Amino acid sequence: MPLMLKALWEYRQFILSSVVREFKGRYRASLLGAFWTVAQPLTLMVIYTVIFGQLMQASLPGHDQTPFAFSIYLCAGVIFWGFHAEVLTRMTSVFMDQSNLMKKTAFPRVCLPAIVTGTALINLVIIFSLYLVFLALIGHWPGAPILAVIPLLILQALLALGLGLLLGTLNVFFRDVGQFVAVILQFWFWLTPIVYTTHIVPDQFLRWLLINPMQPVVAGYQTIFLERSMPAFASLTLPVLVALIALLAGVWVFWRHADELVDEL
Amino acid sequence: MAVIRVNQVGKAYKRYPSQWARAREWILRVPSHEKRWVLRDVTFEVAAGTAVGILGANGAGKSTLLKIISGATSPTEGGALVQGRVAALLELGMGFHPEFTGRQNALMAGQLLGLDVTEVEAAMPEVERFADIGDFIDQPLRTYSSGMQMRLAFSVATAVRPDVLIIDEALSVGDAAFQRKCYQRIEAFREEGTTLLFVSHDIEAVKRLCDEAVFLARGRVASQGPVRKVCDAYERALFGGGRVPVSSTPGQSDVAATSGPRHRFDPALAPSCEQRYGSGEVDIEACWLEAIDGEAINVISAGQRLRWCFTVHFIEAVREPIFSMMLKTRDGEAVFGTDSAFLGQSYGVVAAGQKLQVVFEIETHLAPDQYFLNCGVRRENQGESVFMSRRVDAAILQVSGSEKSSAAVGPADLRGQLAVSTLGQSDGQ
Numbered sequence: 001m002p003l004m005l006k007a008l009w010e011y012r013q014f015i016l017s018s019v020v021r022e023f024k025g026r027y028r029a030s031l032l033g034a035f036w037t038v039a040q041p042l043t044l045m046v047i048y049t050v051i052f053g054q055l056m057q058a059s060l061p062g063h064d065q066t067p068f069a070f071s072i073y074l075c076a077g078v079i080f081w082g083f084h085a086e087v088l089t090r091m092t093s094v095f096m097d098q099s100n101l102m103k104k105t106a107f108p109r110v111c112l113p114a115i116v117t118g119t120a121l122i123n124l125v126i127i128f129s130l131y132l133v134f135l136a137l138i139g140h141w142p143g144a145p146i147l148a149v150i151p152l153l154i155l156q157a158l159l160a161l162g163l164g165l166l167l168g169t170l171n172v173f174f175r176d177v178g179q180f181v182a183v184i185l186q187f188w189f190w191l192t193p194i195v196y197t198t199h200i201v202p203d204q205f206l207r208w209l210l211i212n213p214m215q216p217v218v219a220g221y222q223t224i225f226l227e228r229s230m231p232a233f234a235s236l237t238l239p240v241l242v243a244l245i246a247l248l249a250g251v252w253v254f255w256r257h258a259d260e261l262v263d264e265l
Numbered sequence: 266m267a268v269i270r271v272n273q274v275g276k277a278y279k280r281y282p283s284q285w286a287r288a289r290e291w292i293l294r295v296p297s298h299e300k301r302w303v304l305r306d307v308t309f310e311v312a313a314g315t316a317v318g319i320l321g322a323n324g325a326g327k328s329t330l331l332k333i334i335s336g337a338t339s340p341t342e343g344g345a346l347v348q349g350r351v352a353a354l355l356e357l358g359m360g361f362h363p364e365f366t367g368r369q370n371a372l373m374a375g376q377l378l379g380l381d382v383t384e385v386e387a388a389m390p391e392v393e394r395f396a397d398i399g400d401f402i403d404q405p406l407r408t409y410s411s412g413m414q415m416r417l418a419f420s421v422a423t424a425v426r427p428d429v430l431i432i433d434e435a436l437s438v439g440d441a442a443f444q445r446k447c448y449q450r451i452e453a454f455r456e457e458g459t460t461l462l463f464v465s466h467d468i469e470a471v472k473r474l475c476d477e478a479v480f481l482a483r484g485r486v487a488s489q490g491p492v493r494k495v496c497d498a499y500e501r502a503l504f505g506g507g508r509v510p511v512s513s514t515p516g517q518s519d520v521a522a523t524s525g526p527r528h529r530f531d532p533a534l535a536p537s538c539e540q541r542y543g544s545g546e547v548d549i550e551a552c553w554l555e556a557i558d559g560e561a562i563n564v565i566s567a568g569q570r571l572r573w574c575f576t577v578h579f580i581e582a583v584r585e586p587i588f589s590m591m592l593k594t595r596d597g598e599a600v601f602g603t604d605s606a607f608l609g610q611s612y613g614v615v616a617a618g619q620k621l622q623v624v625f626e627i628e629t630h631l632a633p634d635q636y637f638l639n640c641g642v643r644r645e646n647q648g649e650s651v652f653m654s655r656r657v658d659a660a661i662l663q664v665s666g667s668e669k670s671s672a673a674v675g676p677a678d679l680r681g682q683l684a685v686s687t688l689g690q691s692d693g694q
Contacts, residue, residue, distance in 0.1 A: 014376040021373065025365050026347045101360030105353070107338030173287060259339040263278055 003250070007108030015111050018117035029043040034105035037123050038130060041082050045075050047132055048195055061199060063226065064166075070137055077194030081122070084160050084214065085185050086120045091164025092181045109258050114171050117157060125250050136224065142228045152220045155236065155243055159213065161247030169254045172264050192218055213242040267312040268429060268460045271333060273343035276304040276484075300341075303329050304484045307343070311477075316461035318492060319472035321481035327464045330481065331355060331691050334462065349428025349460075359418045363407035367398065367417050374421045379646050388424035395442040395446070410439050426454050426478055431462045436470075438676055448474065449476040463624040468496055488614050497663070500595075500635055501534055534563045536637070543654035546581040547642050550620075552659050554638070557626075565629055567670055567678055571662070573625045574638045583644060584619045584651065590625045591639040592662070600676045601627065602637065606645075621688045630678045633666035 008015070025031045034095035054072035094112045097101065102109065135141055171177035192214045193201070201209055209215055215241050220231030277300035281287040286297040304326040319327045334345045335353035341360055353359075359374040367457065375385035393402050396416040401409060411415070415438045423430065430451065436444050436526050455461060465471055471478060471492065478495035480488040480502075488498040527646045541549075552575035556562045565571055573590050589604035603625070605612070615621065623640075641655035671681040 011512075013382050015375070017376065017382065018373065021365060023370055025362075026367070029680075037502050098360075101361070101377075103332075104355045104360040105374070106351075138356060173291075174284065202377075262338050 002105070004108070004110045007110055008114055010109060011111050014107070015114045015118060018111075018115045019122065022115065022119045023122050026139050030196050037126055041078055041127050042130075044132075044261055045071065046077055048074050048078070052195060066140065066226070068140070070257055072135070072140060072196065073197070073226050075134075076225040077192070077218045079131055079216065080129070080156065080221050081192065082196055083120055083124045083153075083213070084156060085189070086123065087157070087160035088115055088164050088167070088181060088185060090116045090120065091168040092178050093163070093169050094168055095261055096265065099262075102262050102265060109261060110254070113168070114180060116164070117161060121157075122215065140225075140228070145224045145228055147229050148220065148230050148239055152217055152224075152231065152236075155239055156214075157223055159217075159243035160237060162243060162248070162250040164247065165250030165254045165261060169257050169261070172261050173257070188212070189216065194218055194238060205210075211238070213239040268313045268348045269311040269462070270329075270343070270346040271309050271334065271343075274304060274307045274330070274333060274340045274345055275302060275342040275625060276326070276333060276338070277302045277341045279650075280388065281545045286643055302484055304333070304340075304481075307479075307481070307484075307486055308318055309479055309486065311460055311462070313460055314455070315477060316455055316475040318475035318478040318495075319462065319464045319481065320468070320471065320478055321487075322503065325481040326484040327481055328355065328433055331431050331462060331464060335431050346577075347429055351423040351431065352378050352427035353433075354418055354422050355429040355431070356521075359421065361406050361414060361418070364405055365514060366405055367396075367402040367409070370694060371402075371417060371421045374418070375424065378422065378425075379428070380425060380684075384425065392417075392420045392424045394452075395424075397448070398444075412440060415439050416443060423454070424451055424456060427461045430460070433464045436465065437467070440625050441490045468500065472496055477630045500681075501531070501663075505530045529564050530560075530562050531564050531663065534635075534663055536658050536661050538658050541655065542657075542658040543652045546583050546653040547577070547586065548578045548580060549640060549642065549654045549659075550576045550578050552638075552640050552656060554660055554667055563661060564665055567629055567631055567664050567666050568664075569629055569634060571627055571629050573627065573638055573640065573660075575623050575656075575659075577618045577621045577623060577642055577654070579615050579621070580615055582614060584614045585644060586612055586615055586624045586653070587643050587645065588625075589639075589643065592627070593637045593639070594676050595635055595637070595656075597637075598676070599632070604641075609613075629662045629664055630680065632670050632672035632676050632678050634666050634676065636662045636664065636676070638662060 025207075027036055035207065049068075052074070060066075060069050060073055066072070090097075091113060094111075094116050098112055099182045101107075124152060167177050167181055171181075189211065191212055193209070198209065198219075216232075216235040220236065223229060223231045279298040280301050281298045281339065289295055290297045303324075307326075307330060316397060319330060321327045329338070331353065332355060333340045334347060335351055336347075337353070337355060342668055359370075359377070361370040361374070363691070367372075370383075370390065372385050375388065375392075375508075376382065380388070394411075396402070396419075398409075398413050398416055401413060402417075406414065415436075419436070419439075432451075436447050439447065444470075448470070451461060454476075461474065463471060463474055475492045477490065478488075478492045479486055479500075480495045480499045480597070482502065487502070552573070553561050554563050554565075555574060556565070556574045557572070558572045573592075576585075577588070579586075587604050587606045589602070591602035592600045594600060637658045638660045639657045641652050643650050643652045643655075645651075664671045670678050672678040
């Protein structure tokens, strides 16, 4: 572990410029460039706002008077779920995507997860800034509780990184893992109260919902931006535990098999 | 002082009968794979500033060895230690990304070579100049030809002089002019103290560039030591088809060829690619090379006289048979050929059942290398020439240069001599 951190530090320039290059390169041959970073989650938010917020008259208890209450709620979830899904998906395939580089050059393999996380963070920052502008415009600025985004984001990133490292390493040896992750992410999204609220979930299902480690994290963001108050940190015990276990398992599996990765690509 | 220390390196790839077997091994910890060794017991050291060629047939483990030394993959057993900054050009490229431009790829590759951003940026104009690919530098790499990719890769890898330069076959895709430029740069680095590890199928390039060589056969060191000696061993194995001596004690492999007698017989030089054909009236039963004293040989010092002998059994009576011979380079180019008709000899009718011995005596004014010999018996029928028996590549002759050959290029040693004298001085007016 300390070795990995040392390697990350030594290759920080490479990681940094790879993130920048990746970001620039993603939309190289496109006309609208970074717009596409925003377009996809924006579409999702507009569709859900219209369908759930208007057509289905979804309303949030206690927020009948808040303008755009459902949009605020929905976007908080979609934006940060998007980060989660992006890190997990890209981590699962990162070693295969970069097989050419891995086969021909020697560098600490642990740089690749860092580059994935970095790139996902840039995307998050862009869309999150738009969200903040939206909040400011409608007069729903969260104020001081916004600082709680930082610990939540760190927790979320560690969880995705741990799982991603585990799944990404396994995926090199068992290509089924990549398919599995795509399927699971769909379920996971709908099993997390992002588009709907916990209030509409029948009680007998609610406790099943609560074993989902992403649920308290997403709920945390929703609290910050809708209620404009600090999230209930005590509820994060489960995600913290799961993140730690995932991180340990991920680092362990990666550590044991890092040398073999290139032989399987 | 050794910069590269390869100690008992072995590399095995795991082979599973099925994915389920792998899963069983992962979960139940029941070993169910079979190890395929592609490299075993490889030990050698490279002193600072030395150039070492790695030779071997396809699949001998050369690329794997270089990958291990450069750190791209790790050995299954043993270890490889390298001191200093390593620049490696493995199999035509440096892990370039097809969607990024040449410049972006160069910047990234430079960073992975251990340079920091400012160093890479400072080196970029020189990279562009050396690669000489014009506007393509700002085009995505997928639009490059393999030669252009190699130009860029070589330029980046050598933009800043590395302590250790590893080149795997890379130069073979470049055009001749660029190759020369690359060799010049490599030679300049060598003078400044760069250690070189070089894989190429161009044996002449290895001989020219390298001081030492390691010959790998089936993943093991077959021969190592001074470059000439190892190249000879490699060529013998390659063209002679002789069994490769795999030495179990590295560093003590076969005694240098040059220290033996001036001519001798090397059983490993038996040709494996001989072809025989003919219309069948006669049969060349045996052919051999011998020295002037009658001793059978196939290694000779340049300039010595040599006899190319063969025995011909006449199955049918033949009128005016013509005996011929030819000596060729490894590439199959004729160096010298002659026949009895050309030499003005005539034999009349040879009766059925007769056996003749034919001896061509030649002087081997040849550059040190390996040569192939043909022999044949033909007859001429109204201007049509028919081989009754012919043996192509029937023997391999190794010409060794005990005295220094004057041939820098080409197979013939015309015993060139040089004289340069002053003719006086022009005072400019």
